[in-house]
Amino acid sequence: MSHIEDLQELLSKFDFKSNFLYEGLTDSQKIRVQELFEPISFKKGSKLFYEDGIPTGVFLIESGLAKKSKSIIGEKEQIFYIYAQGDLLGYHALLSDERYQDSCAALVDLTASFMSKDNFLMILEEIPALKMSLIINLSHEFGVLANTISILAQNSQNIRLALFLLVLESRYNRYSPNNDGISIARQDLADLIGATRESLGRTLKEFKEEGLVSIKSKTIHILNHQGLYQMLNT
Amino acid sequence: MSHIEDLQELLSKFDFKSNFLYEGLTDSQKIRVQELFEPISFKKGSKLFYEDGIPTGVFLIESGLAKKSKSIIGEKEQIFYIYAQGDLLGYHALLSDERYQDSCAALVDLTASFMSKDNFLMILEEIPALKMSLIINLSHEFGVLANTISILAQNSQNIRLALFLLVLESRYNRYSPNNDGISIARQDLADLIGATRESLGRTLKEFKEEGLVSIKSKTIHILNHQGLYQMLNT
DNA sequence: ATTTATTTGTGATAAATGTTACATTTAAGG
DNA sequence: CCTTAAATGTAACATTTATCACAAATAAAT
Numbered sequence: 001m002s003h004i005e006d007l008q009e010l011l012s013k014f015d016f017k018s019n020f021l022y023e024g025l026t027d028s029q030k031i032r033v034q035e036l037f038e039p040i041s042f043k044k045g046s047k048l049f050y051e052d053g054i055p056t057g058v059f060l061i062e063s064g065l066a067k068k069s070k071s072i073i074g075e076k077e078q079i080f081y082i083y084a085q086g087d088l089l090g091y092h093a094l095l096s097d098e099r100y101q102d103s104c105a106a107l108v109d110l111t112a113s114f115m116s117k118d119n120f121l122m123i124l125e126e127i128p129a130l131k132m133s134l135i136i137n138l139s140h141e142f143g144v145l146a147n148t149i150s151i152l153a154q155n156s157q158n159i160r161l162a163l164f165l166l167v168l169e170s171r172y173n174r175y176s177p178n179n180d181g182i183s184i185a186r187q188d189l190a191d192l193i194g195a196t197r198e199s200l201g202r203t204l205k206e207f208k209e210e211g212l213v214s215i216k217s218k219t220i221h222i223l224n225h226q227g228l229y230q231m232l233n234t
Numbered sequence: 235m236s237h238i239e240d241l242q243e244l245l246s247k248f249d250f251k252s253n254f255l256y257e258g259l260t261d262s263q264k265i266r267v268q269e270l271f272e273p274i275s276f277k278k279g280s281k282l283f284y285e286d287g288i289p290t291g292v293f294l295i296e297s298g299l300a301k302k303s304k305s306i307i308g309e310k311e312q313i314f315y316i317y318a319q320g321d322l323l324g325y326h327a328l329l330s331d332e333r334y335q336d337s338c339a340a341l342v343d344l345t346a347s348f349m350s351k352d353n354f355l356m357i358l359e360e361i362p363a364l365k366m367s368l369i370i371n372l373s374h375e376f377g378v379l380a381n382t383i384s385i386l387a388q389n390s391q392n393i394r395l396a397l398f399l400l401v402l403e404s405r406y407n408r409y410s411p412n413n414d415g416i417s418i419a420r421q422d423l424a425d426l427i428g429a430t431r432e433s434l435g436r437t438l439k440e441f442k443e444e445g446l447v448s449i450k451s452k453t454i455h456i457l458n459h460q461g462l463y464q465m466l467n468t
Numbered sequence: 469a470t471t472t473a474t475t476t477g478t479g480a481t482a483a484a485t486g487t488t489a490c491a492t493t494t495a496a497g498g
Numbered sequence: 499c500c501t502t503a504a505a506t507g508t509a510a511c512a513t514t515t516a517t518c519a520c521a522a523a524t525a526a527a528t
Binding site for chain 2: 013068070071072073074076077078080091092093094095096097098101102131134135136137138139140141142143145146147148149150151152153154155159193194232233234
Binding site: 186202 | 505506508
C-alpha cells in the first residue's frame, strides 16, 4: 500500500461521515427530505446551539465551518470536532432526548439548512432507510471519537498537531480542489489539540523552521505532507 | 443541589447506558431476545474481540469487567472504556459494517451472553423499539466520549485520576452494595487516564498521603469522595 | 513451599508543556 | 484612513510528566 493510501486510511479514522443523509434514498425521497429544510445563516463567531440548551432541530452545512466544543471542568474549552460543508449535525442531543451536551459555533460566516425536531423525527419514521443510515453513522462516529481519545491521551503535542493539520487540510478542502490552506485561530487550533496557545505557537514555529508548513498570518499551508505523516510513525 | 447529586450528575456524563437492551420491551419480547443469547465465558486477560477482526456478534456481560482499548500510533494502548455487569457491547463495528476498531479484553474472569451478528440484525428488524433504543444509546455514547476527550485533553494527571477513580468506583459497584474498592492493574489505570505507569504511581502515592485513598496491593479504596470531587472544581 | 515471572515502587534526570508578562502584529469599527 | 481592540509572538521561568534503570514486592507455576 502506498503512503498516500496509508494517509487516506488514517484520515478516514478521524472523519465523521456526516454527509450520510441522502445516501441510499430514492429521488423522490430526497426531494421529500429537502422540502423539510429551510435556509438559515450564521455570522462568524455566532452559535448554532449552546451547551445545556434544548435541542430544536438539525443543521446541514451548505457552506462554511463550525466547531463543536465543550467545557466540563473550569473554563477550558475542548474542541472535539470541526464540521464542514455537507455535514449534518445537532442530532445527538435531539435523539437521546437530552439537552445539548456541547455547543457549536461558526468559525466563518456560515450558511446551513435547518430541519425542526418534529420534522426530523417524522421523516425518520417515514423513511426507514434513514434510520438505518443514522445507526450506521452513529456507530462510525463512536470509532472516530475513540480514535481521538487515543491520539490526544497518548501522544506528544508535536504528533497531535501533525495529525490534526493533516485532518484539517483534508476537511477544509473536501469540496474545493484549490488548496487554500488551513485558516484557523491559534486558540481554536490549541483547543483542538489540547494545548495552550503559547505552546502551540512554539510547536508551529518548529514545524515552519523544519519546512513542514508555511504560515501567513492565520493561514497554515502544509508543505511536506510526507514529513508530517512520518512524525506519526516514530 | 447537594454535592452528592452534583457528583452523580457528573459521573453520569462518563457512563454509557449500555444496559438499554431490555428497556421498553414487552415480556414476550424480552423472552424472544433472551432465547437468542447463548452463554460464553472468558478467562482473565483473554480477548472478547480483536482490533481489525471481523465482527461476529454482540456480548452482554453477566459478571466481570472488560476493557475496550485501541492503539492508533505505535504501541501505546489507550483504554477508553471499562464495561461492567449488564453492559452490551460489540455492536458498533457490526452496525457500521466495519472491522472492529478496538479490542476488548476481560479484566477478570468473565461470563457473558453472546448473540450472533445475524440474530442481532434480525431481532433489530423484528422489534422496532430495539432499533430506537439503540439510536438513543448511541447518541448518548457520543456525549460520553466527547466528555472523555475533554477531560483527558484539558486536565492534569491529578484531575484525570481523581475523576476516573470516582467513575470506576461507581462502575465497579453498580450491582454490589458492599464497596470492594477498585481492583485494577496499575498499567491499565495508567492507560485509562493517559499516563505512564510510573507517573500514575507517584500521583496515587500523593493521594494516599493526603488521605484521599487507601491502597492494598492492587485494590484502591476511596476514603474521601468529597476531596476527590473538589479537586475537579479548582 | 520454593522458584520464576510479572507487577509495582523509587529515584535521578531529561524533556515537554504550562504560566506569566509584555511586545508586536493583525483585524474591526467608526 | 485612523483608532482601538483583539489576536499572536516571544522569552524567562516554574511545573508537570516522561524516561531510564533497577530494587522490591506480589502473583503464578511447579
